[in-house]
Amino acid sequence: xxxxxxxxxxxxxxxxxxxxxxxxxxxxxxxxxxxxxxxxxxxxxxxxxxxxxxxxxxxxxxxxxxxxxxxxxxxxxxxxxxxxxxxxxxxxxxxxxxxxxxxxxxxxxxxxxxxxxxxxxxxxxxxxxxxxxxxxxxxxxxxxxxxxxxxxxxxxxxxxxxxxxxxxxxxxxxxxxxxxxxxxxxxxxxxxxxxxxxxxxxxxxxxxxxxxxxxxxxxxxxxxxxxxxxxxxxxxxxxxxxxxxxxxxxxxxxxxxxxxxxxxxxxxxxxxxxxxxxxxxxxxxxxxxxxxxxxxxxxxxxxxxxxxxxxxxxxxxxxxxxxxxxxxxxxxxxxxxxxxxxxxxxxxxxxxxxxxxxxxxxxxxxxxxxxxxxxxxxxxxxxxxxxxxxxxxxxxxxxxxxxxxxxxxx
Amino acid sequence: xxxxxxxxxxxxxxxxxxxxxxxxxxxxxxxxxxxxxxxxxxxxxxxxxxxxxxxxxxxxxxxxxxxxxxxxxxxxxxxxxxxxxxxxxxxxxxxxxxxxxxxxxxxxxxxxxxxxxxxxxxxxxxxxxxxxxxxxxxxxxxxxxxxxxxxxxxxxxxxxxxxxxxxxxxxxxxxxxxxxxxxxxxxxxxxxxxxxxxxxxxxxxxxxxxxxxxxxxxxxxxxxxxxxxxxxxxxxxxxxxxxxxxxxxxxxxxxxxxxxxxxxxxxxxxxxxxxxxxxxxxxxxxxxxxxxxxxxxxxxxxxxxxxxxxxxxxxxxxxxxxxxxxxxxxxxxxxxxxxxxxxxxxxxxxxxxxx
Numbered sequence: 001x002x003x004x005x006x007x008x009x010x011x012x013x014x015x016x017x018x019x020x021x022x023x024x025x026x027x028x029x030x031x032x033x034x035x036x037x038x039x040x041x042x043x044x045x046x047x048x049x050x051x052x053x054x055x056x057x058x059x060x061x062x063x064x065x066x067x068x069x070x071x072x073x074x075x076x077x078x079x080x081x082x083x084x085x086x087x088x089x090x091x092x093x094x095x096x097x098x099x100x101x102x103x104x105x106x107x108x109x110x111x112x113x114x115x116x117x118x119x120x121x122x123x124x125x126x127x128x129x130x131x132x133x134x135x136x137x138x139x140x141x142x143x144x145x146x147x148x149x150x151x152x153x154x155x156x157x158x159x160x161x162x163x164x165x166x167x168x169x170x171x172x173x174x175x176x177x178x179x180x181x182x183x184x185x186x187x188x189x190x191x192x193x194x195x196x197x198x199x200x201x202x203x204x205x206x207x208x209x210x211x212x213x214x215x216x217x218x219x220x221x222x223x224x225x226x227x228x229x230x231x232x233x234x235x236x237x238x239x240x241x242x243x244x245x246x247x248x249x250x251x252x253x254x255x256x257x258x259x260x261x262x263x264x265x266x267x268x269x270x271x272x273x274x275x276x277x278x279x280x281x282x283x284x285x286x287x288x289x290x291x292x293x294x295x296x297x298x299x300x301x302x303x304x305x306x307x308x309x310x311x312x313x314x315x316x317x318x319x320x321x322x323x324x325x326x327x328x329x330x331x332x333x334x335x336x337x338x339x340x341x342x343x344x345x346x347x348x349x350x351x352x353x354x355x356x357x358x359x360x361x362x363x364x365x366x367x368x369x370x371x372x373x374x375x376x377x378x379x380x381x382x383x384x385x386x387x388x389x390x391x392x393x394x395x396x397x398x399x400x401x402x403x404x405x406x407x408x409x410x
Numbered sequence: 411x412x413x414x415x416x417x418x419x420x421x422x423x424x425x426x427x428x429x430x431x432x433x434x435x436x437x438x439x440x441x442x443x444x445x446x447x448x449x450x451x452x453x454x455x456x457x458x459x460x461x462x463x464x465x466x467x468x469x470x471x472x473x474x475x476x477x478x479x480x481x482x483x484x485x486x487x488x489x490x491x492x493x494x495x496x497x498x499x500x501x502x503x504x505x506x507x508x509x510x511x512x513x514x515x516x517x518x519x520x521x522x523x524x525x526x527x528x529x530x531x532x533x534x535x536x537x538x539x540x541x542x543x544x545x546x547x548x549x550x551x552x553x554x555x556x557x558x559x560x561x562x563x564x565x566x567x568x569x570x571x572x573x574x575x576x577x578x579x580x581x582x583x584x585x586x587x588x589x590x591x592x593x594x595x596x597x598x599x600x601x602x603x604x605x606x607x608x609x610x611x612x613x614x615x616x617x618x619x620x621x622x623x624x625x626x627x628x629x630x631x632x633x634x635x636x637x638x639x640x641x642x643x644x645x646x647x648x649x650x651x652x653x654x655x656x657x658x659x660x661x662x663x664x665x666x667x668x669x670x671x672x673x674x675x676x677x678x679x680x681x682x683x684x685x686x687x688x689x690x691x692x693x694x695x696x697x698x699x700x701x702x703x704x705x706x707x708x709x710x711x712x713x714x715x716x717x718x719x720x721x722x723x724x725x726x727x728x729x730x731x732x733x734x735x736x737x738x739x740x741x742x743x744x745x746x747x748x749x750x751x752x753x754x755x756x757x758x759x760x761x762x763x764x765x
Contacts, residue, residue, distance in 0.1 A: 036725045044722075051721060073704070074725035079665035080464050083658065084701055087585065091457035103664035106569050110659030114583055126567060174557065175664065179566040202554075 026069040027327055027337065029054075029320075030089025030097035030117075032104065037076035038230060039101065041260050045309040047072060049316020050098070052292045052304065057324055059295055064331040068324060075100070079107045090115060095330075095344045096323050099125065102177045105138070112137040117341035118326070118348055122319055123254050123279050127180055128407040130371035130400075132349070137341070139348055139370045141322050141363065142279035145227070146400045147374030148253045149181035151277065153188045154395030155251055155378055156223040163194040169221035171211060171236060173228045174200040181227065181253075187399050197221070205232030212239040221245075227253040234264035237271050248273035251378065258311035262381055271381040275389070276311075278377045280318040281359040282386045283310050288317060288356045311386070318360050325354045326365075361392045374400065427608050446593055456585040461701060463588055466596040467653045468693035472677040473603045473686055474646020479675070480684030481612065482639035483619030484533045488526075488545035489647045490670035491552035494663040496522040496648025498562055501570035501661035511575035511582075511656060515595070518652035519645040525552070526644020527637045534633060549668055556663045569662040572655055588657055595653060599646060603686045606642070615639055619684075680736055682746030691747035699735060703728045 033047035034040060054070045057063060071092055075081035082104040089097050097112070098120045099105045105125035112119040113136060120139050121129065127144035129135040143151065157163045170185055172178035182198060189196035197219055199211040205228060215221050224245070226236050233256025240250060250273075252261075257276030265271050284293075284307065296303050306313050323344075330339045330347030339347075351365045351372070363372030374394045379386040418433075420426045430436050451459060475489050496518035503509035503517055529548035533541050556563050564570040574581040575591065582591050606612045614635045617625035626632050655661045673696065681692020704724060711720040743750040 034725070035722060036729055047721065072721050074728070076725070076729075078669070079654075079658070079662075080468070080697070081700065084461055084464060087457045087460035091455060103662055106567075106660050106662045107658040107665065110571070110574075126569075128567075176557070176566065176568040176662075179557070179568075182566055 026067045027063065027331075027339070028069050028071055028089070028092050028094045029323055029327075030086070030092070030094035031070045031072045031320075032075055032082060032085050032089075032098060032100040033072050034074050034077050034100055036074055037078065039077050041230065042255070042258075042312055043074075043100070045258075045260070045306045045312035046316040046319065048304055048306040049313040050320035051316075052295075053288070053317045053320040054324070056288070056292050056295055063324060063328045064335065064337075066331060066337045068327070070320065075104065077101050077104075079103055082107060083111075086111060090117065095339055095341050096120065096327065096348075098122075098319055098323060102126070105129075109135060109138055115341065116345070118345045120319065120323055122315070122322075124177065128404060130369060130374070131404045131408055132367050132370040134408045135370070136367075137345060139365070141348075141365065141370070141372055142318070142361075143254070143277075143374040143376045143394070144371055145177065145180045145253065146184050146403060147371065147394060148227075148277055148376060149184040149225075150188070150374070150396035150400055151376045151378075151394060152225045152251050152253065153185065153192065154393070155275070155277075155390070156225065157192065159249075160222055163192040166194045166222040167219060168194050168196050169199055169215040169219060169224045170196060171199045171201065171208070171215065171224060171226045171228070173205050173232060174202050177229070178227055184396075184399060184403060185225075187403075188396060191399070201228065201232060201236075205230060206235050208232070208235060208239055212236065212245070213243055216240070216243040216245040222249065224250045225253075226250060226256055228256045231264065232256070233261040237261070237265035237274060241265075241270055246273065247271060248275070248380075251275040251277060253277055254279055254376070257379070259309050259386075260312070268381050268384045272383075274381045276379050276381070276386065278311065278379055279361065279375070280311075280315045281377070282314060282379050282388070286314070286357050286359040288321070288359055289314070292317075314359055317356070321356055321360060322351065322354070322363065323348070325351055429604065429608070443597075446597075447590070451586055451589055459589045460585040461698065463585060463592045463657065465694045465697045466589075466592040467650055467657065468674075468677065468697050469596045469690050470599045470646055470653060471650035471674050472681065472689040472693040473599055474643045474650065475674050476678045476681075476684065476686070476689040477603060477606065477615070477646065478639050478643035479678060480682075480688070481607065481619060482615040482636065482643075484530070484636060484639060485538065485542045485675075486529075486545040486640070486643065487542050487668065487671045487675070488529055488548040488552070489644070489674050490666040490668060491549040492522040492526050492529075492644040492647035493651030493654070493670065494556055494661075494666035495525045495552060495644075496651030497655040497661040497666065498556060498570065498651075498663070499648070500652040501564075501572045501655055502562070504572045505564075505570055511577075515649060515652050515656075518655075519648040522648025522651065523641040523645040526647070527641040529644075530637050530640025533636050533640065546668070549671060553663060553667065563663070568664075569660055571660050574659065575656050582656075592653060592657065595649065599649065600686060600690065603646075603689075607686065611635070611638065616684075676736070678746075680739060680746055682748030685746070685748040687751065688746050688748030691751065695747060700728055700732055703731050 034043040035047060051070055054068050058067050073085035075085050086108050096118050102124045105121040118137050118139055120141055122142040125140060127146040129138035129140050130144050156168060160166055185196055201208045215224060228236055233252060254277050257278055262268055262271045293303055326344055326348030329350040330343040334343055349365055349367050351363055355362055361375030365372040375392040377392055378390045380389050478484050478486055499521040500514035500518035503514045529545055532544040557568055574583045582588060614630045617630055618635055622632055677692035677696045678689055680695055682688025707724050
């Protein structure tokens with residue numbers, strides 16, 4: 001017994017020593033990413049993308065001569081392990097932490113502000129975090145659910161040629177993240193003069209036959225906006241198809257927009273016409289991805305199969321690339337490499353015109369706007385793959401700005 | 411706990427029921443307190459304190475659930491929801507009425523106790539799996555209510571930010587200050603449960619667990635004590651929720667869903683039903699094990715595999731190891747870690763003269 005105890009003690013000491021020795025020479029990014037738990041479908045494809053991008057940066061000599069270390073911790077989409085992961089990242093000297101999951105973002109927001117470490121919540125988390133004055137250390141960097149709602153309505157307007165008197169259905173997962181866009185949609189319904197009806201899908205989100213039937217045959221929606229997570233997007237595609245609703249009248253928010261969802265619904269043949277909203281480019285046709293492929297070829301290793309699931313893999317690249325770009329700005333201000341979380345915050349707020357050849361939207365992050373504009377693209381499932389139908393766009397910024405102001409007053 | 415009792419003879423009932431069964435126990439408790447409040451916080455890194463913090467919060471919840479499941483023999487899969495009741499009560503009080511934490515903390519507990527007693531009503535007629543489903547319904551109803559009633563949840567985002575608790579004007583923030591706050595509350599919770607066990611009420615709970623009809627025959631009011639067990643247990647759950655709220659600075663029901671209820675059940679089953687020490691062991695074990703497994707794999711995984719593979723393997727292997735270890739521990743000792751600990755103690759109590 002004592003022998004094991006001694007072994008354990010020695011082990012933890014060795015660990016502490018290893019951790020301490022490395023931290024001095026590298027820039028550490030804390031990376032919370034789930035390859036297990038409720039959202040593992042997303043994580044298994046997304047996390048490798050971020051690692052590959054960081055490997056590419058390091059292979060090219062690092063950022064301003066400094067190496068980047070991406071410390072990944074899986075928290076199974078649970079809050080207490082996310083807190084532990086956060087404290088671990090802090091201990092390792094992380095100057096920035098990439099968050100994973102809406103409840104986890106809520107739980108860590110206050111700690112990030114107290115410890116002055118910027119946290120990235122790309123495409124999830126709280127929409128009001130776009131307001132950099134209210135949440136100085138939270139960076140959504142991608143379109144929040146509010147911006148996604150605005151963009152979805154704009155897209156519906158373009159597709160239907162005007163919204164006056166039209167009927168729009170909002171099919172959503174009944175949790176806070178799913179309900180978050182409702183106030184925006186209600187405002188837009190009033191402004192554009194369309195009729196809005198909301199259809200909640202209760203957790204776990206695999207049973208929506210009644211709602212879909214209602215949308216298609218009783219309410220007879222002209223356009224459907226869906227906001228679902230996990231397994232439910234594929235169910236929604238299948239059900240809408242079953243009741244004969246045309247999928248080219250459906251647009252999904254960003255978490256129902258991946259190849260995995262289409263495949264789970266029965267493949268691109270079934271989902272033909274389905275519109276998916278994206279905050280990162282889709283497909284393999286970007287220079288940065290070519291560089292990653294080149295890196296693999298040089299090492300004589302096969303390409304990672306995660307790359308084939310390009311929606312999430314590319315988002316993983318974005319999750320790493322935008323923070324690294326912020327760190328680059330921070331290091332330009334302090335070339336000795338002794339940057340802190342506040343420096344990285346200032347660095348992130350200088351990001352402008354960093355597009356990685358089209359994979360990243362034309363973000364412009366400022367001290368006031370941590371969302372960087374709220375850009376999305378719409379892609380359509382067509383002929384066995386996703387085809388781009390719009391360029392980066394944003395919509396109804398005035399409505400979203402008003403909601404941000406109201407949220408700040410609370 | 412960790413001392414030998416040879417040469418101590420009890421001659422009165424009072425001595426037998428004392429909180430400290432042996433004189434030396436006082437010193438053990440004093441040493442544990444000194445270790446927790448003086449040595450530990452000033453010797454280890456804040457990161458390790460933050461892990462202790464998570465354990466402390468889990469201990470409160472596990473001790474409370476064990477009062478219901480272990481001592482009274484009633485099952486609940488609704489404890490996650492009772493935590494959220496406590497969390498939102500405290501958050502609303504703290505934000506709307508500027509209530510200090512020493513008011514919000516018990517208020518959250520009391521509200522959860524009230525809700526818990528209502529959810530416990532079916533326990534008067536049904537037992538076992540039936541009761542499990544009834545409490546599961548309670549969990550879902552509470553979740554739904556919080557999600558859909560903005561007056562409770564504070565809007566569609568269903569989250570309420572609370573300011574840091576302050577004590578005598580000093581805010582409690584950062585892992586070290588939080589450590590004192592959480593460990594103190596956890597300590598009070600443990601002492602409360604220990605005292606409850608040896609009180610009239612605690613004995614009534616045990617009688618109900620062992621045979622409820624027999625308990626009724628000897629004059630125990632089943633109606634009252636079953637609901638009391640639900641109320642006390644839910645009080646602990648509510649306090650757990652409030653502690654999370656203050657620790658994280660936000661009340662958000664999404665962290666108190668069914669999986670949380672199941673996690674706490676796992677803690678007390680692994681730790682040992684009906685034992686306060688077992689609840690502590692279980693809570694610490696379930697919180698710590700995944701972390702320790704990750705440390706070990708980060709240290710040694712690189713020796714066996716390429717880095718890209720390690721990243722993929724760590725979380726999955728952690729889940730597998732976690733499951734395997736729980737099964738092994740339960741096979742080795744079905745009555746949990748508390749019993750395992752007692753076996754070790756019994757061995758050493760007569761050591762080296764075991765016969």
